[in-house]
Amino acid sequence: MIRLEGISRTYQLGGQPVHALVDIHEEIRTGEHVAIMGPSGSGKSTLLYIIGCMDRPDSGSYWLDGREVGRLGDEELTAVRRDLIGFVFQSFHLVPRLTAAENVELPMVFAAVPRAERRERVARALASVGLADRADHRPDQLSGGERQRVALARAMVMGPRLLLADEPTGNLDTTSGRQILDLLERRNDEGMTLVVVTHDPTVAKRADRVIVLVDGHVVRRLPGSEVAGTADLFAADPHPPAPSPVTGRGGG
Amino acid sequence: MRASDLFRFASRSLGGHRLRTALSLVGMAIGVAAVVALTALGEGARRYVVEQFASIGTNLLIVVPGRTETTGIPGLGAAPNDITLQDSEALARQIPEAEKVAPVVVGTESVAHGARRRQAAVIGSTSDFLEVRKLEMARGEFLPSEDLLRGRPVAVLGDRVARELFPGEEPVGQVVRIGGWRMRVIGVLTQKGVQLGADIDDMVVVPVVTAMKLLDRRSLFRIFIQVRATADLERTKAKVIRLFAERHDEEDVTVLTQDAVVATFSQILGALTLAVGAIAAISLTVAGIGIMNVMLVSVSERTREIGLLRAVGVGRRQVLTVFLTEAALLSAAGGLIGLAAGWLAVRILVRIFPALPASPPAWAIAAALGLSLGVGVLFGLLPARRAARLDPVLALASR
Numbered sequence: 001m002i003r004l005e006g007i008s009r010t011y012q013l014g015g016q017p018v019h020a021l022v023d024i025h026e027e028i029r030t031g032e033h034v035a036i037m038g039p040s041g042s043g044k045s046t047l048l049y050i051i052g053c054m055d056r057p058d059s060g061s062y063w064l065d066g067r068e069v070g071r072l073g074d075e076e077l078t079a080v081r082r083d084l085i086g087f088v089f090q091s092f093h094l095v096p097r098l099t100a101a102e103n104v105e106l107p108m109v110f111a112a113v114p115r116a117e118r119r120e121r122v123a124r125a126l127a128s129v130g131l132a133d134r135a136d137h138r139p140d141q142l143s144g145g146e147r148q149r150v151a152l153a154r155a156m157v158m159g160p161r162l163l164l165a166d167e168p169t170g171n172l173d174t175t176s177g178r179q180i181l182d183l184l185e186r187r188n189d190e191g192m193t194l195v196v197v198t199h200d201p202t203v204a205k206r207a208d209r210v211i212v213l214v215d216g217h218v219v220r221r222l223p224g225s226e227v228a229g230t231a232d233l234f235a236a237d238p239h240p241p242a243p244s245p246v247t248g249r250g251g252g
Numbered sequence: 253m254r255a256s257d258l259f260r261f262a263s264r265s266l267g268g269h270r271l272r273t274a275l276s277l278v279g280m281a282i283g284v285a286a287v288v289a290l291t292a293l294g295e296g297a298r299r300y301v302v303e304q305f306a307s308i309g310t311n312l313l314i315v316v317p318g319r320t321e322t323t324g325i326p327g328l329g330a331a332p333n334d335i336t337l338q339d340s341e342a343l344a345r346q347i348p349e350a351e352k353v354a355p356v357v358v359g360t361e362s363v364a365h366g367a368r369r370r371q372a373a374v375i376g377s378t379s380d381f382l383e384v385r386k387l388e389m390a391r392g393e394f395l396p397s398e399d400l401l402r403g404r405p406v407a408v409l410g411d412r413v414a415r416e417l418f419p420g421e422e423p424v425g426q427v428v429r430i431g432g433w434r435m436r437v438i439g440v441l442t443q444k445g446v447q448l449g450a451d452i453d454d455m456v457v458v459p460v461v462t463a464m465k466l467l468d469r470r471s472l473f474r475i476f477i478q479v480r481a482t483a484d485l486e487r488t489k490a491k492v493i494r495l496f497a498e499r500h501d502e503e504d505v506t507v508l509t510q511d512a513v514v515a516t517f518s519q520i521l522g523a524l525t526l527a528v529g530a531i532a533a534i535s536l537t538v539a540g541i542g543i544m545n546v547m548l549v550s551v552s553e554r555t556r557e558i559g560l561l562r563a564v565g566v567g568r569r570q571v572l573t574v575f576l577t578e579a580a581l582l583s584a585a586g587g588l589i590g591l592a593a594g595w596l597a598v599r600i601l602v603r604i605f606p607a608l609p610a611s612p613p614a615w616a617i618a619a620a621l622g623l624s625l626g627v628g629v630l631f632g633l634l635p636a637r638r639a640a641r642l643d644p645v646l647a648l649a650s651r
Contacts, residue, residue: 097267
């Protein structure tokens with residue numbers, strides 16, 4: 001489903017170039033559950049945004065569903081996001097003045113889905129995350145876990161093939177976090193490709209495969225079941241794929 | 253995206269910040285109200301003047317001594333021939349289209365009855381004056397239609413003159429002293445108020461020859477001619493000028509048609525209305541800047557929301573449309589409120605000054621609404637473009 005060939009992304013930060021991603025080669029199959037790990041500033045969010053067609057690589061090519069999307073213009077990338085990709089964010093990103101149902105409806109409103117169909121799909125999406133009775137609540141009337149479930153319903157409502165989650169449990173307590181992961185995995189079991197960015201080993205453990213990024217380089221690939229603590233995970237790889245000194249350590 | 257969804261989304265986000273929305277509405281409303289009220293005032297003044305002219309009769313030609321043209325030699329053309337009673341007679345005799353001919357002499361004299369005395373405008377004219385100036389009799393008769401040159405000592409009093417000099421008495425049949433002359437009162441005019449700057453109620457009308465003796469005049473102030481039909485107006489005017497050219501051996505009178513006078517006044521006041529409206533329209537620009545300010549704040553507050561919209565597949569153009577729609581809704585709502593407020597102000601004004609037929613002209617209403625909408629969209633463009641150009645990733649990450 002996803003093929004990254006030599007992806008690099010460099011920012012200018014205060015006049016200094018920051019190499020967020022350096023020569024990433026990666027492949028993610030349809031229906032796979034992949035976790036991207038790394039300390040803060042490792043480039044994992046940048047990678048997620050490139051995969052999510054929110055950002056474009058400076059070099060390399062990105063194939064999504066058999067189509068080279070790394071060089072597409074803004075309008076085409078927007079259409080790809082709308083039709084193929086669902087996002088879940090750490091801070092939920094619900095529109096505060098809209099109800100849960102209206103938040104879920106939002107992508108369909110802008111995609112000109114007929115109103116009757118929208119209502120039906122909103123009801124189904126909210127029911128699938130167990131929030132049918134919370135449809136008319138505004139975000140400030142919902143708990144953190146409920147907000148993230150609304151956000152997940154919104155991500156699902158356009159029927160994407162790829163679900164991207166950026167620290168989906170970062171702002172949640174353990175129980176709500178587990179609930180969200182369960183819901184995400186259920187989508188994955190139904191065949192949806194799932195990519196989760198996290199620095200939390202308990203989240204990464206549940207993935208089929210874990211990619212560890214440090215300073216813009218992939219330093220390790222391992223099955224989720226082999227994830228233990230972060231300290232040794234983020235340590236310098238004895239055989240780094242790129243000749244860059246790695247100094248990052250731990251959490252963040 | 254459907255238009256109805258667009259409007260719903262835009263109005264929901266405006267409703268999210270009531271105070272801010274209300275304040276920028278007030279700005280726009282004041283601008284539109286100012287345009288509506290001020291142009292209504294100007295239009296009222298214009299219509300007031302036009303109605304005043306209409307009230308003194310249509311199909312009117314006014315012969316004034318002297319030419320309005322400028323001549324190069326001092327003294328020449330500045331001292332025209334007088335127009336005389338004989339001229340007036342000739343007009344009446346030789347121009348069949350001239351239905352009514354009223355020669356007029358004007359002066360001020362003291363009018364007295366017993367110990368009561370007041371200054372009044374003394375008008376010397378003929379029986380035709382009644383119809384030419386659209387006057388009506390309250391009691392008695394107007395001047396008799398008889399030989400122009402026969403100066404009988406009779407007088408017709410204006411309403412106030414009659415009431416002041418004969419409090420609680422019947423003036424008709426009594427005698428007044430005008431200057432040194434004794435005159436019999438034969439009639440009283442109906443109360444009319446000020447018409448074209450002349451207070452009809454404070455007037456005394458006497459036969460023209462009598463007035464000329466009384467006021468010691470040898471020439472006429474002007475001649476009013478009522479033409480049979482409007483279609484004859486221009487032709488009659490030409491005939492009058494030709495007649496005077498023959499009688500005076502030069503073209504030394506100016507003939508005003510009432511239309512021309514009305515048109516001139518109407519034009520001046522119309523231009524004034526336009527100018528006042530334009531000045532008021534400047535406040536619309538200020539209101540537009542207010543809207544721009546509100547929208548800029550809104551965009552920076554909603555940066556994360558914009559990022560989210562972009563993430564779920566909302567295009568740049570749609571973001572632009574959303575924010576432009578919000579600006580347009582703001583300004584249109586402000587415009588409508590301003591229209592209502594302006595209309596209310598005009599109603600109050602009309603209640604206080606019932607004589608003023610003030611109502612905003614249609615063009616001003618259309619212009620005010622159109623301009624407010626245009627200004628809103630124009631000043632909404634900058635914030636909307638800023639919103640549309642936000643980088644989705646940076647927008648999402650903003651605090």
